Amino acid sequence: xxxxxxxxxxxxxxxxxxxxxxxxxxxxxxxxxxxxxxxxxxxxxxxxxx
Numbered sequence: 656x657x658x659x660x661x662x663x664x665x666x667x668x669x670x671x672x673x674x675x676x677x678x679x680x681x682x683x684x685x686x687x688x689x690x691x692x693x694x695x696x697x698x699x700x701x702x703x704x705x
Contacts, residue, residue, distance in 0.1 A: 662692045 670681040 660689070660693050662689045664688050 664685045666677060670677055670684075672678055
């Protein structure tokens with residue numbers, strides 16, 4: 656079974672270091688934001704398939 660989900664997450668100024676690179680810890684925050692975007696969609700899909 657294949658699964659893919661895509662969402663846009665804005666890079667904020669405090670996500671960057673002095674060289675303009677994204678701080679490694681912020682990738683976890685991006686994943687959390689994507690999960691928050693995904694959950695309402697997945698629960699709505701589950702209600703329509705029951």
